[in-house]
Amino acid sequence: MRAAMSTPQASARTTHAPPGAHVIVGLSGGVDSAVSAYLLKEQGYRVSGLFMVNWTEDEEGYCTAAQDFQDARAVCEELDIPLHRVDFSREYRERVFAQFLADYAAGKTPNPDVLCNREVKFAPFREHALRLGADYIATGHYARIAHAAEGPQLLRAADDNKDQTYFLAAVTRAQLERVLFPVGDLAKPQVRELATRAGLPVHRKKDSTGICFIGEREFREFLSRYLKPDPGPIVDDAGREIGRHQGLMYYTLGQRRGIGVGGTRHGRDAPWYVVGKDAARRALLVSQDPAHPRLMSAALRTGPFNWLAEPPPAGTPLQARIRHRQALQDCRIELEDGGLRVRFAQPQRAVVPGQFCVLYDGPRCLGGGEIAQAGPAAS
Numbered sequence: 059m060r061a062a063m064s065t066p067q068a069s070a071r072t073t074h075a076p077p078g079a080h081v082i083v084g085l086s087g088g089v090d091s092a093v094s095a096y097l098l099k100e101q102g103y104r105v106s107g108l109f110m111v112n113w114t115e116d117e118e119g120y121c122t123a124a125q126d127f128q129d130a131r132a133v134c135e136e137l138d139i140p141l142h143r144v145d146f147s148r149e150y151r152e153r154v155f156a157q158f159l160a161d162y163a164a165g166k167t168p169n170p171d172v173l174c175n176r177e178v179k180f181a182p183f184r185e186h187a188l189r190l191g192a193d194y195i196a197t198g199h200y201a202r203i204a205h206a207a208e209g210p211q212l213l214r215a216a217d218d219n220k221d222q223t224y225f226l227a228a229v230t231r232a233q234l235e236r237v238l239f240p241v242g243d244l245a246k247p248q249v250r251e252l253a254t255r256a257g258l259p260v261h262r263k264k265d266s267t268g269i270c271f272i273g274e275r276e277f278r279e280f281l282s283r284y285l286k287p288d289p290g291p292i293v294d295d296a297g298r299e300i301g302r303h304q305g306l307m308y309y310t311l312g313q314r315r316g317i318g319v320g321g322t323r324h325g326r327d328a329p330w331y332v333v334g335k336d337a338a339r340r341a342l343l344v345s346q347d348p349a350h351p352r353l354m355s356a357a358l359r360t361g362p363f364n365w366l367a368e369p370p371p372a373g374t375p376l377q378a379r380i381r382h383r384q385a386l387q388d389c390r391i392e393l394e395d396g397g398l399r400v401r402f403a404q405p406q407r408a409v410v411p412g413q414f415c416v417l418y419d420g421p422r423c424l425g426g427g428e429i430a431q432a433g434p435a436a437s
């Protein structure tokens with residue numbers, strides 16, 4: 059490892075863990091977790107890495123796990139810390155992938171990253187790290203944790219652009235005990251700069267995007283291996299059939315690309331948008347109006363809501379987002395059958411069942427619930 063830097067990021071202890079504590083860092087082979095390990099080591103913790111295998115079906119070589127493991131190993135060599143490896147592919151398949159397929163089959167658009175955190179990373183993975191002797195586990199998530207008398211409180215990351223609380227909102231408070239997010243106070247460019255200056259071999263590695271087990275391959279082709287095609291008509295606003303589709307599961311509300319029908323609007327080429335699914339007729343409903351009323355919702359209902367804080371009194375002005383990186387939207391909530399009714403100040407475009415609605419009170423993430431239903435529609 060190159061000479062320690064005297065930047066405040068590297069030397070100031072940003073966590074509540076006592077000096078000398080043993081921290082196991084989930085090392086993905088990426089830059090964020092590598093810098094997390096580096097920072098913790100600089101801050102005087104006893105650090106080890108833990109690499110997890112969670113996908114083993116990779117006949118065509120799309121999965122980057124083998125390279126990622128090499129990268130995690132190179133980081134550990136550079137930092138002179140031990141690396142453990144664990145296989146949670148069975149748990150991932152049973153708790154994340156099975157649900158992912160069931161949700162698509164039910165016409166929803168699931169979010170496997172949210173499930174992976176709740177069901178794997180902050181579940182068997184975290185428990186395994188604690189069994190290996192860790193006092194704390196750390197990940198390279200962009201988020202922060204504050205310690206209140208009632209337990210850990212999830213806070214948005216300093217870098218709004220990278221904030222990952224959306225993906226963390228379904229974990230419980232108990233799962234956030236003994237967890238550190240060392241890069242949560244930093245902006246991504248600072249993380250890259252730290253990686254470069256520390257000589258970490260992954261400093262230029264590209265950020266991962268999309269769903270990890272699908273990688274760069276075509277989503278539809280991937281899904282069709284697991285779910286049978288189920289063709290039906292593509293129907294426009296006037297009720298005309300303008301094409302055929304291979305299965306409603308391949309489409310998401312608001313989707314524009316890949317509908318496979320061309321058209322013009324007001325004499326110009328204009329794209330089609332998915333504005334609904336009619337499961338009874340297996341019909342994919344499309345329109346050329348990007349703000350079609352079926353796409354806009356002033357409210358939504360969630361399934362069971364995972365609270366990371368005390369529920370605020372009804373009518374409290376709050377904020378929410380319905381997708382990762384969406385700007386926070388003003389809203390008010392009502393508790394309803396274990397879930398929430400969320401009413402937005404501004405109508406929301408494409409409220410997608412299966413995705414999560416995550417609630418905030420300023421910097422605090424209050425929790426999240428799966429979107430069960432959009433509506434009522436915007437008036």
Ligand SMILES: Nc1ncnc2c1ncn2[C@@H]1O[C@H](COP(=O)(O)OP(=O)(O)OP(=O)(O)O)[C@@H](O)[C@H]1O
Pocket residue numbers: 083084085086087088089090091092108109110111112179196197198199200265266
């Ligand atoms: N295969 C893995 N093994 C161990 N930990 C992992 C693995 N994949 C992800 N993690 C942990 O979860 C964190 C968030 O994962 P995510 O896939 O969102 O990666 P990321 O934000 O691109 O971070 P990184 O740059 O570290 O890959 C990672 O920073 C890492 O700590």
